[in-house]
Amino acid sequence: xxxxxxxxxxxxxxxxxxxxxxxxxxxxxxxxxxxxxxxxxxxxxxxxxxxxxxxxxxxxxxxxxxxxxxxxxxxxxxxxxxxxxxxxxxxxxxxxxxxxxxxxxxxxxxxxxxxxxxxxxxxxxxxxxxxxxxxxxxxxxxxxxxxxxxxxxxxxxxxxxxxxxxxxxxxxxxxxxxxxxxxxxxxxxxxxxxxxxxxxxxxxxxxxxxxxxxxxxxxxxxxxxxxxxxxxxxxxxxxxxxxxxxxx
Numbered sequence: 112x113x114x115x116x117x118x119x120x121x122x123x124x125x126x127x128x129x130x131x132x133x134x135x136x137x138x139x140x141x142x143x144x145x146x147x148x149x150x151x152x153x154x155x156x157x158x159x160x161x162x163x164x165x166x167x168x169x170x171x172x173x174x175x176x177x178x179x180x181x182x183x184x185x186x187x188x189x190x191x192x193x194x195x196x197x198x199x200x201x202x203x204x205x206x207x208x209x210x211x212x213x214x215x216x217x218x219x220x221x222x223x224x225x226x227x228x229x230x231x232x233x234x235x236x237x238x239x240x241x242x243x244x245x246x247x248x249x250x251x252x253x254x255x256x257x258x259x260x261x262x263x264x265x266x267x268x269x270x271x272x273x274x275x276x277x278x279x280x281x282x283x284x285x286x287x288x289x290x291x292x293x294x295x296x297x298x299x300x301x302x303x304x305x306x307x308x309x310x311x312x313x314x315x316x317x318x319x320x321x322x323x324x325x326x327x328x329x330x331x332x333x334x335x336x337x338x339x340x341x342x343x344x345x346x347x348x349x350x351x352x353x354x355x356x357x358x359x
Contacts, residue, residue, distance in 0.1 A: 116155025212247020212257030
């Protein structure tokens with residue numbers, strides 16, 4: 112196999128494996144690098160075998176090129192949609208604001224959750240009549256529910272407790288939205304058809320797809336993410352959107 116294939120493939124696989132096992136927050140980027148390394152290896156293999164099986168290798172190479180082109184095009188279009196949705200509607204009014212949970216490190220919010228809470232604090236102080244539904248259950252490495260962690264953080268920042276409600280059962284975005292709507296309906300007697308939902312900017316597009324399935328027109332409120340982490344999560348969200356469209 113020619114060096115132009117195997118050397119970059121080896122570098123990508125090694126870097127990907129190191130990223131996956133050593134940098135938890137960027138594990139998905141590690142998987143992407145490993146996948147790219149495998150693609151290069153596959154192209155190198157067809158190049159190495161073209162002398163023995165020329166017709167078969169040309170056919171396989173053509174198929175791989177078509178699949179690669181379709182994947183890149185679909186990923187690019189999806190990425191653009193995710194980025195456009197990520198701007199949100201920061202000044203939009205809403206009677207209720209659903210705040211989607213993220214990881215808790217023991218008793219304290221992860222960096223992603225802090226970014227969402229900072230955005231929630233700003234929104235709630237600018238819209239004191241809005242009631243926030245803090246949505247998130249308890250994960251394996253969490254000492255309390257994400258909802259309780261968010262409640263503690265926001266009340267410490269001066270948000271009145273009576274402006275907050277906790278939804279502490281959800282374990283996925285789909286459940287975040289469904290259970291929060293259940294809570295709003297139980298309190299108000301009406302299941303809202305339109306409501307504000309706050310999440311990280313890269314997550315708003317997929318959240319809007321899931322909200323639509325619950326009959327909700329979502330007003331996206333974004334929490335800004337740090338640039339490097341945004342790029343990492345953008346790749347993950349592209350895959351997540353297609354997984355949602357095909358399998359959910």
